[in-house]
Amino acid sequence: MRESGALKLLTDTWRGRFGVAVILVAVFVSIFGTLIAPYEPEASSLDVLQPPSLDHWLGTTESGADVFSQLLVGTRVSVLVGFAAAIISAVLGSMVGIASGYFGGWTDRILDALENWFLVIPTLPLMIVLARLLDPSLIVLIAVIGFTSWAGTGRIVRAQVLTLRERSFVERARALGAGDGYIIRTHILPNTLPLIFASTVLIIAVAILSEAALAFLGLGDPTRISWGTMLQNAFDSGAPSAGAWWYVIPPGLCITLLVLAVSLLGFLYEEYINPRLRRES
Amino acid sequence: MSDGVKTTAVDPSAGEDLMAVEDLSVHFRQRRKVARALDGVSLEWRRGEVLGVVGESGCGKSTLARAMLGLQETAGGEVTLHGNEATGKKGLAELRRRIQMIFQDPYQTLNPRQRVRAIVTEPLIVQNVDRSEHTERVRRALGDVGMDPDRFLDRYPHQLSGGQRQRVAIAAALVLEPEGLICDEPVSMLDASVRSQILAVLLELQQRRNLALIFITHDLSLAWSLCDRIAVMYLGRIVEQGTAVDVIESPKHPYTQALVTAVPVPTAKGREDRELLKGELPDSTRVPAGCRFNPRCPRRFEPCDKVDPTLIDVGTSGHKAACLLYDPAAAEGGAPAPGYSDTSGEPG
Numbered sequence: 001m002r003e004s005g006a007l008k009l010l011t012d013t014w015r016g017r018f019g020v021a022v023i024l025v026a027v028f029v030s031i032f033g034t035l036i037a038p039y040e041p042e043a044s045s046l047d048v049l050q051p052p053s054l055d056h057w058l059g060t061t062e063s064g065a066d067v068f069s070q071l072l073v074g075t076r077v078s079v080l081v082g083f084a085a086a087i088i089s090a091v092l093g094s095m096v097g098i099a100s101g102y103f104g105g106w107t108d109r110i111l112d113a114l115e116n117w118f119l120v121i122p123t124l125p126l127m128i129v130l131a132r133l134l135d136p137s138l139i140v141l142i143a144v145i146g147f148t149s150w151a152g153t154g155r156i157v158r159a160q161v162l163t164l165r166e167r168s169f170v171e172r173a174r175a176l177g178a179g180d181g182y183i184i185r186t187h188i189l190p191n192t193l194p195l196i197f198a199s200t201v202l203i204i205a206v207a208i209l210s211e212a213a214l215a216f217l218g219l220g221d222p223t224r225i226s227w228g229t230m231l232q233n234a235f236d237s238g239a240p241s242a243g244a245w246w247y248v249i250p251p252g253l254c255i256t257l258l259v260l261a262v263s264l265l266g267f268l269y270e271e272y273i274n275p276r277l278r279r280e281s
Numbered sequence: 282m283s284d285g286v287k288t289t290a291v292d293p294s295a296g297e298d299l300m301a302v303e304d305l306s307v308h309f310r311q312r313r314k315v316a317r318a319l320d321g322v323s324l325e326w327r328r329g330e331v332l333g334v335v336g337e338s339g340c341g342k343s344t345l346a347r348a349m350l351g352l353q354e355t356a357g358g359e360v361t362l363h364g365n366e367a368t369g370k371k372g373l374a375e376l377r378r379r380i381q382m383i384f385q386d387p388y389q390t391l392n393p394r395q396r397v398r399a400i401v402t403e404p405l406i407v408q409n410v411d412r413s414e415h416t417e418r419v420r421r422a423l424g425d426v427g428m429d430p431d432r433f434l435d436r437y438p439h440q441l442s443g444g445q446r447q448r449v450a451i452a453a454a455l456v457l458e459p460e461g462l463i464c465d466e467p468v469s470m471l472d473a474s475v476r477s478q479i480l481a482v483l484l485e486l487q488q489r490r491n492l493a494l495i496f497i498t499h500d501l502s503l504a505w506s507l508c509d510r511i512a513v514m515y516l517g518r519i520v521e522q523g524t525a526v527d528v529i530e531s532p533k534h535p536y537t538q539a540l541v542t543a544v545p546v547p548t549a550k551g552r553e554d555r556e557l558l559k560g561e562l563p564d565s566t567r568v569p570a571g572c573r574f575n576p577r578c579p580r581r582f583e584p585c586d587k588v589d590p591t592l593i594d595v596g597t598s599g600h601k602a603a604c605l606l607y608d609p610a611a612a613e614g615g616a617p618a619p620g621y622s623d624t625s626g627e628p629g
Contacts, residue, residue, distance in 0.1 A: 169390055172384065175377065176377055177408065178405065182407065190392075
């Protein structure tokens with residue numbers, strides 16, 4: 001019953017359809033991109049910076065590689081980094097936020113200080129420093145983005161848990177002799193999920209953008225093509241000033257579309273999980 | 282029932298007590314000050330009895346309920362269930378099986394993400410009741426509070442009215458078949474029409490199952506109509522207790538007298554002997570020296586700001602009040618009662 005309600009929201013609204021379509025395509029391409037790419041993504045040729053043609057749908061790069069193929073192959077890194085980093089961030093943020101809000105006292109004070117520290121430190125410079133210190137690789141990228149972006153989620157979750165902790169249904173469960181684990185699982189977490197999800201959605205977006213930014217600055221995984229490294233190469237080779245829009249716009253547009261799709265699904269999810277936002281049928 | 286002042290731990294009536302609290306104190310630390318939410322409360326709750334706890338907001342009624350259920354850290358005193366201490370792992374487990382609580386706000390008392398089925402089943406899960414009994418007991422509990430299980434089991438709280446929510450909360454409290462139910466202002470947030478229905482449900486259950494009730498309320502006439510016995514609280518202490526008839530019809534403590542006269546009566550003239558209380562309930566971080574009611578008391582006299590009165594017999598069948606008017610020995614002797622005095626507690 002719950003599942004059909006969720007499906008209905010996804011299939012009956014344009015936001016749901018758009019979000020699902022973009023994400024399905026992105027996930028499909030990130031899995032099979034290497035197989036459907038018409039050219040070897042890094043194969044150089046003599047057709048340097050050619051505009052779109054029948055041979056090269058999105059033109060070619062400064063080294064004569066096919067932009068369309070790079071775009072398809074690069075999807076994997078953006079999707080992987082975006083989702084994996086957001087999951088790390090959501091898990092960290094909700095664990096810290098719940099522990100901090102639920103247990104209070106010294107636990108709260110220490111975790112809160114940690115949270116403040118991460119909130120105050122500018123994230124991008126921190127990411128750059130961390131990514132520079134560690135050898136750039138996909139795992140490092142995911143870890144760096146995940147570990148630097150959980151503080152906002154932690155703060156939101158903590159605030160929600162502070163109010164939930166005082167509700168009488170939590171008190172009632174305590175009066176029944178329920179343990180902390182049970183109360184967190186059945187009363188705190190379900191009432192915090194929409195917030196966790198909503199902020200995780202934003203973090204997916206931030207993570208995709210951060211990956212692009214780090215790659216753009218040359219801190220991405222050098223062995224893999226991503227939308228960010230495509231932009232980096234484009235700018236390094238002076239493609240924008242050469243008028244090679246086909247090299248700049250596709251990766252930028254892909255980043256934007258994916259971020260938009262993820263956000264729309266996030267809002268729909270919130271509507272679904274919060275019964276009050278749901279329309280009575 | 283014992284009429285004498287309780288002096289020893291072994292009370293002859295202990296066998297009849299469902300629960301008893303002895304000299305219970307709860308302190309809240311607020312920066313450097315300490316709020317004495319409960320300040321030496323002793324009370325017996327007998328089996329099958331409807332006990333009213335009345336008093337103004339902030340007098341410690343809810344804190345008493347929470348402390349009795351072990352939800353509140355206490356600064357001193359003892360809570361017993363059937364004469365056994367209700368603390369520690371074992372004592373608390375026993376307490377939580379036998380005593381349940383329902384809360385004031387029907388909009389906060391149910392988890393918005395749980396269906397009625399899950400809400401009423403929760404106590405059975407927490408108390409490890411055998412799974413095969415769940416459905417049957419949940420349906421019976423809902424039936425007991427006048428809700429059709431088939432219609433309501435799959436609803437969410439937001440699909441219920443305030444009265445229905447409170448019924449669900451009562452059903453969830455009853456599903457473990459407790460011996461006692463502590464009701465913290467269970468109807469104060471409901472409409473008048475729904476209010477009487479909920480009260481009827483509670484009283485019917487009380488009679489049918491010999492369920493003991495504690496009824497926390499600020500509504501004196503409600504307490505009078507429902508309760509067997511009443512305890513009146515003021516600023517973290519019980520100032521008067523006795524049968525409902527004694528306390529309401531012949532109140533002894535000036536505070537109770539003021540509360541009783543403040544109850545509106547439906548006559549054209551109203552009351553002539555009406556003496557309304559002046560001032561406000563003091564902050565519980567600054568409990569007045571001597572009798573804690575003395576700054577507002579219309580009948581205060583010489584020793585009232587020096588001697589802290591204790592509960593003494595003022596009538597038959599356990600009618601007690603904590604007032605120096607009835608305790609000439611303490612008033613004259615000027616012996617400081619063993620209470621607290623925060624600011625200038627020198628004996629006179």
